[in-house]
Amino acid sequence: MTDPISDFLTRLRNASKAKLDVCVNPHSNLKESVAAILKAEGYVSDFSNSVDAQGHKTLVVKMKYVDGAPAITGLTRVSTPGRRLYFSYTDIPRVLNGLGIGIISTSKGLMKDADCRRNKAGGELICNVW
Template identity: 75%
Template sequence: MTDPISDFLTRLRNASKAGQSQCVAPHSKMKESLATILKAEGFVRDVTTGTDERGHKTLVVALKYVDNTPVITGLKRESTPGRRVYFSYTDLPRVLNGLGMAIVSTSKGLMKDQDARRNKLGGELVCTVW
């Protein structure tokens, strides 16, 4: 697998569209911090870690629905392994004029675009969520 973050976002997108209650993905620190940001912003219900039958660590994300409609209506991977996208804090894009959010990888870790602007930190634009 060349892009595990894109794989994780695709798993979330597909599980959400299919009406699944949870999504299971291989664990990594970056995926876990991305999922905790989504939980803090109310896009998912819960994030836990577990193990599969072979003993590998997994990340279990409980998806959130309102009236059987998924809260996550869109996920887009912005920076890919073949094309990295970097922004300074003044140039960070607004997603749906502030209704969505962008997740930025900064020197202080992953954070949403509002926190990056507040802390005057730029970095790699990982994905956008709305």
């Protein structure tokens, strides 16, 4: 697999469109940090770690729906392995004029765009969620 983060975001997007209760993904610390930000912002209900039958760690994300509609209406990968996009804290683009969030990998860990501006930390823009 070339881009595990893109695969994770695609699984979340597909699970929300198919109105599944949970989305099961291979575990990594970066994916867990993205899931923690999505939970803090109210895009997913919960997430947990588990071990499957073969002994591999998995990340189980419980999807959130508001009146039958998915809480995640859009999810795009911005920085790819072939085209990394880095922004200083003053140049971070706003997602839907502030209605969505951007997830940024900084030297202080993963943060949403508003926290990056507040803490004056730039980095690689991973994805946009709205």
